[in-house]
Amino acid sequence: MINISERKWFRFFAPLFLVIMFASSQLFSFATAHIPEDEVLEYIVEDLSVEDVPDDNGTGLVVSWKPIGVEARIIEYRIYRGSTQDQLFLIGTIPVNPETGFTGEKVFYHDSGYNLLTNINRPRGLRQEDQQPVDSPIYQYVPRDLTLTEHKFENYSTLAVIPKKQFYYKAEKIELFEDDEGEDSSFYAGFKDRQFRQVL
Secondary structure: OOOHHHHHHHHHHHHHHHHHHHHHHHHHHHHOOOOOHHHHHHHOOEEEEEEEOOOOOOOOEEEEEEOOOHHHOOOEEEEEEEEEOOEEEEEEEEEOOOOOOOOOOOEEEEEOOOOOOEEOOOOOOOOEOOOOOOOOOEEOOOOOOHHHOHHHHHOOOOOEEOOHHHHHHOOEEEEEEOOOOOOOEEEEEEOOHHHOOEEO
């Protein structure tokens, strides 16, 4: 049987809990609300250009665009990159003050050197970016399961960071045959995706 003090506690917190749940549901609905199609053009950047970084190894890029007006209250620009049109992954963000907007005439993002491709904290599978249609090519991060993105290694120079103990004691010998007859082969140290601390 519920005593009087428990009833008072329930009467006090039950309405508060309901108010919090209602407010949360309203905030969630605002956060996931889609922009009407007639307003989409107002949120597309103009004068987008991609240029090669001079005097480097040929991999650096400079992306620039005209910032969207302050009335749009943009809080950040997100930069996605990929080697195919159907898979673009988040590689960086540029925060913007929504009250003052971006102060310059152009926004610049430099993509050069080794950037983080994936790490042990990333999800194993592909995760589409929030508020995107099913056929959208925009994804949050490169997944930890490298079999899903192995085609990227043909287009990127990669560097793997492996803990010392994993490198010395957990590698598996992998033999790859170079011809159909199985005579010529090469040996490699094999690692699972969970053993890489980072892939750059």
